Amino acid sequence: MRTLREVKPGETVAVGRLKGAGALRRRIMDMGITKGTKIYVRKIAPLGDPIEITVRGYELSIRKEEADQIEIV
Structure with a gap:
């Protein structure tokens, strides 16, 4: 599966699963990022x-390390 880190600016994706423990x-869940949530990538530094x-x-x-823990659909 792709992770949020691989998404290009301007794309909207949905969260498939959260890795890590x-x-x-x-922390990721406290930010409102849960399964099925839509995420729009505005820009990347x-x-x-x-x-x-x-x-x-x-x-x-979010940091790259956090984005690597978010698998997208």
């Missing part, structure tokens, strides 16, 4: 970190 997984996304009507910046 413990505090990192809980020149070096790839951070990634700006829109989730549930609000904007977030």
